[in-house]
Amino acid sequence: MKRTLLFLAVCSLPLSATTQTFADFLDYFSGISNPVVQQQKVDSLMAEIAAFPLIEGDTTAIFLYQDDQAASVGVAGDFNGWDPGNGPLTQAGSTDLFYRSYIFEPNARLDYKFVVGSNWILDPLNPNTVLGGFGPNSELAMPDYVQPWEIVYDPDIPHGQVETFQFTSQILGQSHQVQVYLPPSYQSATNRSYPSAYFQDGQEYLSLADADHTLDNLIANGDISELIGVFVRPNDRNSEYAGAERVQYRQFFVEELVPYIDANYRTVDDPARRAVLGASFGGNISALISFNHPDLFGLCGLHSGAFWPNSYETNGVVLDGPAKEIRVASVWGSYEGSLSGNMTMVGDELLLQGYDLYSNEYPEGHSWGLWRATLDELLIFFFPPGLTPAPEVVPTASSLVLFPNPARERVTLDRTSFQGEVVLLNAFGQEVLRTELQGPELELPPRLAPGLYWLLIAEEGRQRAVGRLAIE
The missing domain is CATH 3.40.50.1820 (Alpha/Beta hydrolase fold, catalytic domain)
Known part of the structure; x- marks a missing residue:
C-alpha cells in the first residue's frame, strides 16, 4: 500500500562546490592527469555522497564501487537480466573508483549485486537489501518509490x-x-x-x-x-x-x-x-x-x-x-x-x-x-472490509432438510410444524430474504448469486431449525 514518504538522502546530489552533477565531475576529472590528484578528487567525491547508488533528479541512478584491488567490476540486476556482461562499470582514470549510470522510472525498485571478478557481492555502501529465495540482494529505490x-x-x-x-x-x-x-x-x-x-x-x-x-x-x-x-x-x-x-x-x-x-x-x-x-x-x-x-x-x-x-x-x-x-x-x-x-x-x-x-x-x-x-x-x-462472517449452526437447533439442493427458483422444506419466520442468509451472514412461513415450499429471490446459503426457521426470536442450501 502506497503512502507518501520523504527521501532526503537520495534526492540531492552532494558533489563538490565546483560541480553540480556526476557528469560535470567527470568532465572536470578528465582534465586531471596526475594519478595522485585523481585519487584525491575521487576520495573527496565519495566522502560527500550521502547515499548509494547516487540518484540525480528523478530518473538517473549511478552505481559506484570503490576497490583498489579490483581489476573488473560489473553490476547485475533486474534491469539487465542479471548478466554482469551487460553492466560493466567504467574505471575512473587510474583510481580505485568504478561507475555506471542508468536511467530508470521515478518509482522503480530494483534488486542488484556487484560482480567483482567472479565474486557476486552486495553493494558495500548501500545498507538497503531485500531478501530473496537465494539470499539477500542490494535494493535500488528511486525517489518516487514508497516503501510498504x-x-x-x-x-x-x-x-x-x-x-x-x-x-x-x-x-x-x-x-x-x-x-x-x-x-x-x-x-x-x-x-x-x-x-x-x-x-x-x-x-x-x-x-x-x-x-x-x-x-x-x-x-x-x-x-x-x-x-x-x-x-x-x-x-x-x-x-x-x-x-x-x-x-x-x-x-x-x-x-x-x-x-x-x-x-x-x-x-x-x-x-x-x-x-x-x-x-x-x-x-x-x-x-x-x-x-x-x-x-x-x-x-x-x-x-x-x-x-x-x-x-x-x-x-x-x-x-x-x-x-x-x-x-x-x-x-x-x-x-x-x-x-x-x-x-x-x-x-x-x-x-x-x-x-x-x-x-x-x-x-x-x-x-x-x-x-x-x-x-x-x-x-x-x-477480501474488502465489511464482510460479515457466516453464522455457525446453533447446536440446539433442529437440522432442516431441503430439496432440491442445489436449488435455483424454489426449495421445499421437510417440515412445516414450526410457526414463524424463514430467514435466508448468504455465506457472510447478510440477510437476503425474510418472510413468514406459509407452507413447505419457499420461493427464492430472483437472481441470487450462486453459492452456499443458510436457511433458518425462527420462532419467537429463537432459531429452531437450520439447513445449508446451495444455489446453482
Whole structure:
C-alpha cells in the first residue's frame, strides 16, 4: 500500500562546490592527469555522497564501487537480466573508483549485486537489501518509490496467531509443512466463520514477504475483512508447481488439503471467499488449481505468474473455453522479460472474456521485494472490509432438510410444524430474504448469486431449525 514518504538522502546530489552533477565531475576529472590528484578528487567525491547508488533528479541512478584491488567490476540486476556482461562499470582514470549510470522510472525498485571478478557481492555502501529465495540482494529505490508500511510489525495492534503442522498427502505420498494464520478475533468469536486464502511457497510469504504482518496491519486498519491464511511449503516446487507432479499436487490441494482445513477451522465454504495465490511458479500452479476447480477456488492471485512451463500450458487452461466464475488479481514487474508480456496478454484476454480482473504492472523485477509490497493489493481486491462472517449452526437447533439442493427458483422444506419466520442468509451472514412461513415450499429471490446459503426457521426470536442450501 502506497503512502507518501520523504527521501532526503537520495534526492540531492552532494558533489563538490565546483560541480553540480556526476557528469560535470567527470568532465572536470578528465582534465586531471596526475594519478595522485585523481585519487584525491575521487576520495573527496565519495566522502560527500550521502547515499548509494547516487540518484540525480528523478530518473538517473549511478552505481559506484570503490576497490583498489579490483581489476573488473560489473553490476547485475533486474534491469539487465542479471548478466554482469551487460553492466560493466567504467574505471575512473587510474583510481580505485568504478561507475555506471542508468536511467530508470521515478518509482522503480530494483534488486542488484556487484560482480567483482567472479565474486557476486552486495553493494558495500548501500545498507538497503531485500531478501530473496537465494539470499539477500542490494535494493535500488528511486525517489518516487514508497516503501510498504504494511509489512512492518506493529506492536500496538491486535495480532493473529500462526499454527504449524505437518500434513500427510496420500496422493503425493509425502508430508508438507502447513502454517495457518488465524485472525485476531478467531479465538474469541467462536460463532464466526472466515474467508480463506491459500498461499503457495507459504514459508516464503511469511519469512520473505511478512504476510502475517500484512494481514495484521490491513485488518487493524480496516482495509480488509478478517480471514484465515493457509501457507503451504512445497517439497519440490519445480516439480509440484510446474513439472511432473503438478497434476498430483493439484489433486492433493483440492481433494485433501481444502477438506481438512474446512473440517478443522471455521472457514466459509464458498469459492467466492476462498483464494489461492502464489508467485512465479507458485502463480502457475495457483492458476491451474483455480481454473480447473472454480467450484472450490473462485479467487485467483498471481504474483508474476510464470506460465511458460509445458509450452505455456497454463495460458490455455486459463483462456480457453467458457469463462468461469473466478475473480483474478495479477501484479507483475516490467523488468521481468517475456513474463511481463505474457501477463499483459493474459490480462487483456481475461478482460475481453468478461472476467473481474485487478491488474498492475510496476517498474520492478522478479523479486520478493515486488511481491511483499503488493500483497495488500490482492488481499484488498479479494477480501474488502465489511464482510460479515457466516453464522455457525446453533447446536440446539433442529437440522432442516431441503430439496432440491442445489436449488435455483424454489426449495421445499421437510417440515412445516414450526410457526414463524424463514430467514435466508448468504455465506457472510447478510440477510437476503425474510418472510413468514406459509407452507413447505419457499420461493427464492430472483437472481441470487450462486453459492452456499443458510436457511433458518425462527420462532419467537429463537432459531429452531437450520439447513445449508446451495444455489446453482
